[in-house]
Amino acid sequence: MTWYVSRRFLQLIPVFLGATLLVYFLVFSLPGDATAAICGERGCTPAVVTALREQYNLDEPFWIQYLLYLKGVLTFDLGTNFSGRPIAVIIAEVFPTTAKLAVMALIFEAIFGIVFGLIAGLRKGKLFDSTVLVLSLVVIAVPIFVLGFLMQFLIGVKLGWTNPTVSGDATVSELILPAVVLGLVSFAYVLRLTRTSILENVKADYVRTATAKGLSRKRVVVVHILRNSMIPVVTFLGADLGTLMGGAIVTEGIFNVNGVGLTLYRAVLNGDGPTVVSIVTFLILIFCLANLLVDLLYAWLDPRIRYA
Amino acid sequence: MRFTRNSRILSVAAVAVFALSACGGGGGSTDEAATDGNTDAVIVVDGSEPQNPLIPTSTNEVGGGAVLDLIFAGLVSYDADGKVQNEVAESIETEDAQNYTITLKEGMTFTNGDPVTASSFVDACNYGAAAKNAQLSSYFFESIEGYAEASAEGSTVTEMSGLKVVDDKTFTVALSQPESDWPQRLGYSAFYPLPADALKDPKAFGENPVGNGPYKFAAVGAWKHNEQIELVPNEEYEGPQDPKNGGITFKIYQNDTTAYQDLISDNLDVLKTIPTSDIKNFKNDLGERSIESPYAGNQTIAVPYYLKNWDGEAGKLRRQALSMAINRDEITEVIFNGGREPAKEFTAPVLPGFKEDLPGSENLEYNPEKAKELWAEAEKLEPYDASEALTIGYNADKGDHKTWVEALVNSVKNTLGIEITGKPYATFKEARTEATEQTLTGAIRSGWQADYPSLYNFLGPIYATGAGSNDSVYTNEEFDNALKEGLAAESVEEGNKAMNEAQETLLEDLPAIPLWYQVAQGGWSNNVDNVEFGWNGVPLYHAITGK
Numbered sequence: 001m002t003w004y005v006s007r008r009f010l011q012l013i014p015v016f017l018g019a020t021l022l023v024y025f026l027v028f029s030l031p032g033d034a035t036a037a038i039c040g041e042r043g044c045t046p047a048v049v050t051a052l053r054e055q056y057n058l059d060e061p062f063w064i065q066y067l068l069y070l071k072g073v074l075t076f077d078l079g080t081n082f083s084g085r086p087i088a089v090i091i092a093e094v095f096p097t098t099a100k101l102a103v104m105a106l107i108f109e110a111i112f113g114i115v116f117g118l119i120a121g122l123r124k125g126k127l128f129d130s131t132v133l134v135l136s137l138v139v140i141a142v143p144i145f146v147l148g149f150l151m152q153f154l155i156g157v158k159l160g161w162t163n164p165t166v167s168g169d170a171t172v173s174e175l176i177l178p179a180v181v182l183g184l185v186s187f188a189y190v191l192r193l194t195r196t197s198i199l200e201n202v203k204a205d206y207v208r209t210a211t212a213k214g215l216s217r218k219r220v221v222v223v224h225i226l227r228n229s230m231i232p233v234v235t236f237l238g239a240d241l242g243t244l245m246g247g248a249i250v251t252e253g254i255f256n257v258n259g260v261g262l263t264l265y266r267a268v269l270n271g272d273g274p275t276v277v278s279i280v281t282f283l284i285l286i287f288c289l290a291n292l293l294v295d296l297l298y299a300w301l302d303p304r305i306r307y308a
Numbered sequence: 309m310r311f312t313r314n315s316r317i318l319s320v321a322a323v324a325v326f327a328l329s330a331c332g333g334g335g336g337s338t339d340e341a342a343t344d345g346n347t348d349a350v351i352v353v354d355g356s357e358p359q360n361p362l363i364p365t366s367t368n369e370v371g372g373g374a375v376l377d378l379i380f381a382g383l384v385s386y387d388a389d390g391k392v393q394n395e396v397a398e399s400i401e402t403e404d405a406q407n408y409t410i411t412l413k414e415g416m417t418f419t420n421g422d423p424v425t426a427s428s429f430v431d432a433c434n435y436g437a438a439a440k441n442a443q444l445s446s447y448f449f450e451s452i453e454g455y456a457e458a459s460a461e462g463s464t465v466t467e468m469s470g471l472k473v474v475d476d477k478t479f480t481v482a483l484s485q486p487e488s489d490w491p492q493r494l495g496y497s498a499f500y501p502l503p504a505d506a507l508k509d510p511k512a513f514g515e516n517p518v519g520n521g522p523y524k525f526a527a528v529g530a531w532k533h534n535e536q537i538e539l540v541p542n543e544e545y546e547g548p549q550d551p552k553n554g555g556i557t558f559k560i561y562q563n564d565t566t567a568y569q570d571l572i573s574d575n576l577d578v579l580k581t582i583p584t585s586d587i588k589n590f591k592n593d594l595g596e597r598s599i600e601s602p603y604a605g606n607q608t609i610a611v612p613y614y615l616k617n618w619d620g621e622a623g624k625l626r627r628q629a630l631s632m633a634i635n636r637d638e639i640t641e642v643i644f645n646g647g648r649e650p651a652k653e654f655t656a657p658v659l660p661g662f663k664e665d666l667p668g669s670e671n672l673e674y675n676p677e678k679a680k681e682l683w684a685e686a687e688k689l690e691p692y693d694a695s696e697a698l699t700i701g702y703n704a705d706k707g708d709h710k711t712w713v714e715a716l717v718n719s720v721k722n723t724l725g726i727e728i729t730g731k732p733y734a735t736f737k738e739a740r741t742e743a744t745e746q747t748l749t750g751a752i753r754s755g756w757q758a759d760y761p762s763l764y765n766f767l768g769p770i771y772a773t774g775a776g777s778n779d780s781v782y783t784n785e786e787f788d789n790a791l792k793e794g795l796a797a798e799s800v801e802e803g804n805k806a807m808n809e810a811q812e813t814l815l816e817d818l819p820a821i822p823l824w825y826q827v828a829q830g831g832w833s834n835n836v837d838n839v840e841f842g843w844n845g846v847p848l849y850h851a852i853t854g855k
Contacts, residue, residue: 032738047461051442157573164569168535256566258534
């Protein structure tokens with residue numbers, strides 16, 4: 001087990017190198033001169049442009065730029081963005097907020113998705129099942145920004161239960177509404193995955209055996225059916241954490257959350273290579289770690305799976 | 309001119325407010341009695357994240373500009389109408405429009421206690437111009453003698469020879485050519501003074517700037533990046549922009565739509581730009597709490613002369629035909645719900661010296677018959693090469709340009725029957741890069757917002773030969789000479805006459821096609837009063853009161 005985990009950690013190194021290289025190259029290949037974004041509509045004098053290019057190594061060829069960036073990372077210096085702010089500080093500012101938002105969304109979709117999916121699976125074809133199926137289909141079909149603006153308008157503006165936007169402190173209570181919006185689509189998927197999985201397992205031999213042994217209905221449902229149905233759901237949730245972290249651009253925009261998604265979006269528009277690469281690499285590492293956690297959970301959920 | 313009349317009345321009211329508070333004189337309590345409303349309220353307004361450290365010469369966008377204008381006071385400032393008034397300057401004197409003697413008022417201080425002296429201005433200008441400091445607004449000093457040496461690539465010169473400190477309160481400025489409108493520029497942020505400490509560590513200063521304006525940072529670290537910037541009144545400040553509230557907090561929004569939701573639920577006090585999606589209903593939503601006020605900005609499309617089809621005599625005819633094929637009235641009415649005014653010339657209506665009936669302005673009127681005629685005439689001279697059909701470039705990342713570009717393209721297509729399409733650029737920088745490198749393959753939209761209230765600001769930097777923003781690569785000696793003559797005129801009024809003569813040449817040549825003037829569309833919450841927008845489309849923050 002320890003060997004397995006350390007091997008997985010070692011695998012992060014090539015992933016890190018490959019990801020930074022690829023992302024850096026993509027940002028490098030974006031059309032347009034990055035100094036044009038800094039200088040704005042009016043433009044700068046040629047002397048200023050030259051100075052800026054020098055400052056951000058923009059006049060170097062791709063490989064030199066990339067190696068300079070790598071060198072910075074290995075000496076714990078991520079450099080500065082085009083506004084002259086240290087990228088490490090920016091990451092420290094935005095990551096906690098987005099992590100809070102993503103984890104809240106994950107908890108919301110996991111709890112409600114699994115509970116609703118379980119009930120729907122056990123009561124196949126009944127009113128609850130059909131209602132939930134139709135509603136989840138609607139949620140999946142409607143684009144996220146429609147849901148976001150709708151809920152912001154109804155709950156934030158019309159009912160006034162919460163502020164329509166999130167303040168700089170990004171407290172848990174402020175983040176509830178954005179987290180629900182962010183987790184809504186995944187909630188629908190978790191629900192449907194759980195339901196299907198439960199439906200399969202309800203008919204399994206070991207469930208019949210457990211019932212025949214005289215185990216209580218509760219024990220059969222929770223320990224035998226639910227636990228065995230969790231593998232696809234946990235796989236989905238693990239992968240979803242990464243998506244929620246980096247893919248919250250729309251939700252963060254609607255609720256004015258100062259998070260990773262928007263920071264990344266702005267950096268891409270400005271052609272701010274070092275910032276984009278640093279944030280994306282961070283996201284990739286989180287994604288890898290979440291997947292490792294999922295793999296370890298498999299063994300706990302299904303004892304037949306062993307890691308040596 | 310619908311909105312202009314309205315804004316005049318409002319500005320008269322504002323001037324009256326100023327006058328009243330000035331008459332109050334002496335004790336602060338009489339001042340407060342003159343304005344109604346709560347003068348202790350902290351006003352939350354929308355802002356955008358400053359893109360650079362808050363150093364006046366390195367700020368070239370509105371997010372940082374709005375903050376700087378509140379925490380700094382320049383030699384002169386502009387009132388609601390864009391009229392120039394002395395602020396820190398006691399007097400600005402010249403006999404030949406080339407050599408100026410500037411005297412400062414007594415007793416002015418920065419919020420850290422340092423006095424505002426002649427060197428506060430001179431050092432700041434020198435810092436801004438010197439190439440080694442790579443300041444984004446360095447070109448603002450180009451008129452000053454010695455700028456060329458200081459700003460040349462790789463130059464180690466750190467002082468411009470045209471600036472000389474005479475004593476603590478006096479300095480002289482020598483320009484490299486006479487420019488009568490030069491004092492008008494001194495209210496722009498690039499010319500703000502800096503305390504001596506600022507230049508020792510500009511980066512740290514930019515995080516926590518210390519100024520001499522009506523407001524100051526609430527505390528060290530009041531700028532929470534991408535969240536908010538908190539300003540409180542500067543008790544030491546004396547001048548025309550005396551705060552009538554307990555502070556201004558810029559709440560930073562990533563998009564206007566979100567800010568609008570905060571406005572209608574009273575979580576935001578003032579919104580200066582109504583999002584495109586709500587332009588149709590904001591007057592219903594807000595009623596008397598909405599405002600439309602024209603400001604010194606316009607929208608044009610620059611048609612580069614290096615494009616085939618658009619140069620020479622045939623090109624000139626085609627430009628006129630293109631301009632007359634655009635139905636500006638309909639587009640401003642349908643797309644912007646009346647939130648723009650069709651352009652009559654190349655500047656903007658709020659500026660002193662503006663004239664809407666210049667000879668040649670008929671070239672900016674929708675006239676399909678004449679357009680077709682002119683096009684046919686151009687065809688006779690030189691047939692249109694359809695393989696290089698015209699495109700109208702716009703950036704798709706900021707601002708909602710797609711809708712009006714499409715409308716414009718259709719208007720031209722229906723009138724002239726030629727091939728013309730909109731061309732979106734993914735990012736602003738991509739479009740700008742092609743424009744600077746002169747590799748555009750079509751026309752490009754170009755918006756201009758005044759830095760200081762002057763006709764020259766809309767003409768010189770864009771259409772003069774070799775100017776920094778001359779995207780069309782236009783060059784016309786007649787125009788250049790008229791500009792020079794205007795700059796050298798003895799008074800601003802005389803100068804404006806020459807500027808408008810220069811515009812007649814532009815209206816004939818049409819290096820760019822003027823489309824419309826900008827109108828600020830904004831609103832405020834139930835918690836505030838006395839909201840008014842200035843000549844540059846920015847709310848007069850200091851005049852806002854609570855309820």
